[in-house]
Amino acid sequence: MTYLRRGPVFRSLAGGLSAALLLSACMGGTATDKSGKDAAAGYDPKATVTLTWWTGQTEAAETTAEQLAAQYHTLHPNVTIKTSPGAPTTDDLLTKLSAGFTAGSYPDISYTFGSWAGELGASGHTQDLTSYVNDPTFGWNEFSPAARETATVNGKVFGVPSLVDNLALIYNTKLFDQAGLSYPTAQWSWDDFRTAAKKLTNPATKVYGTAYSVSGSEDTTWHLWPLLWQHGGKILDGTKPAFNSPEGVAALESLRQMAVDDKSMYLDQTDEQYPRLFNSGHIAMMLSGPWSLLDIKAAKVSYGVAELPGFNGDHETVSGPDVWALFDHQDVNRAGASRDFIKWLTSAQIDAKWNLAIGNLPLRSSEQNTPEYAAYVKEYPGGDKFFANLANAKQARPTVAGYDELSRNVGDAIAKVLQGTQSPQKALDDAAKKSADSVTG
Known part of the structure; x- marks a missing residue:
């Protein structure tokens, strides 16, 4: 890059x-x-x-x-x-x-x-x-x-x-072919994504269906925002944190299920390991952006790109x-x-x-x-x-002072949930409380 x-x-x-x-x-x-x-x-x-x-x-x-x-x-x-x-x-x-x-x-x-x-x-x-x-x-x-x-x-x-x-779904076509699965489509739901991730996960070959960063950085945080928006939630209500709404909890719960219940999600303690594992054939699906195409090309991976899975037909992404x-x-x-x-x-x-x-x-x-x-x-x-997926980037992350601190708090909350140490509601409530005084319009 x-x-x-x-x-x-x-x-x-x-x-x-x-x-x-x-x-x-x-x-x-x-x-x-x-x-x-x-x-x-x-x-x-x-x-x-x-x-x-x-x-x-x-x-x-x-x-x-x-x-x-x-x-x-x-x-x-x-x-x-x-x-x-x-x-x-x-x-x-x-x-x-x-x-x-x-x-x-x-x-x-x-x-x-x-x-x-x-x-x-x-x-x-x-x-x-x-x-x-x-x-x-x-x-x-x-x-x-x-x-x-x-x-x-x-x-x-x-x-x-x-x-x-923007974020879209990048997938390894070779791993899909080996598993006998059809490639992702523009009609995929998060349930489809979860089902495929489970089928693609193979502990014997150390292959995971998908991955997520739990470093607590913006990489951790902004991957949650599309799911939040697709569920109808908001990051802020004015200057008040609103990501701990029922919509936010439901969005994070869908990720928790893959990480904790299914164990089909590789948890990256950094922001850099999961793209490398995708390029080496150990992660089948990666939610990433166009910058990844440079390294994927260099690694000579057979891949495809589809828009993000959707909720109730909404495939909104984040840019x-x-x-x-x-x-x-x-x-x-x-x-x-x-x-x-x-x-x-x-x-x-x-x-x-x-x-x-x-x-x-x-x-x-x-x-x-x-x-x-x-x-x-x-x-x-x-x-x-x-x-083309830019058309699905319908809103931006908040342009308010204090977003960086809010992001750290949410990132830490997501990491705790995906590692199985807190529930989505508890973790997001704590993050909202910590962020309440940092965000200004």
Whole structure:
């Protein structure tokens, strides 16, 4: 994977928590500039400006970013863009931004995880892009609803999606054939999934039907959200935790049955072992995202992709979009130039040279007809299923301050339930109580 992190599910929120606490000293604003006015009001497109762009990329993708910055400079000679990863890892960017807010040395544009939206939107240092992205020429509706929602805090847009993804069902066709089972379909229910997982589990060959992370990280937590939503539940009711509802308990109980009763679910104490076991043929079904296709291809696994199993016909999934956050430096020309650059970077023509080139899904629906998308699907079979599955990503994780702490609490609760030490109701009630004071709108 060319990103500094393997994929959205492998993000560690433990490090993000300390950074969020640092950001709390900067909070009190909304996703807008400090003056309350449009940060780019009066922008002169011909003004000479220098922008700082923290890309959050490894060396290979950083080279592509530099090439794109140079290409934009050729088109706009008055705009110079200085690129850098911004931090040793993408996880470190939030801490680096926090320190920069205090010192007054933060970038114009930075790659940010979607789970940081609440903290960044409340920092008082982001631009309010609401009017800008809603101009018809921007094509805001070409981004998935979950991606647009993740870039929005308190009704104000603070950035533009930089990466989109979702969870779907990836399965090993060889193991299905050996078990004499039909492949998963778009009509599968969670009962179908459970039945297949039991039949695919073989202790003698150390094969499990499916897997789940019990590390307590966001990987643990966000895999529960689709089941919660499919059951009609909510993560929050306003700013009050609501995941411990009957719907949330039922969702977690369906996972508990596979882990504890059936023993058809491999419990990964990390976020990294179960994808490796899938690639080595020891896990038959994995709920994962398009980032997994790169390693699966390298491992030469025979596989297929289907949308998530559903409940009562609802196959809603979760997306983990990331965002290009745009910051305000009280300089209308830097603000305006950063907007124009990100509009260009996320355009269908240029994004095809960025995200598709490094194995990610296209940002915009309009990219489906590009030759780059056709090449991507050919290189990564099933990528088209993930792209189509964006239609099932109907809502986003909450963009509120304190989501990272809530996620840790829920992740710990899920881990206890799947390891058989607590009931779903007890574990989720405890997590809701711990999270009640951390979440703010």
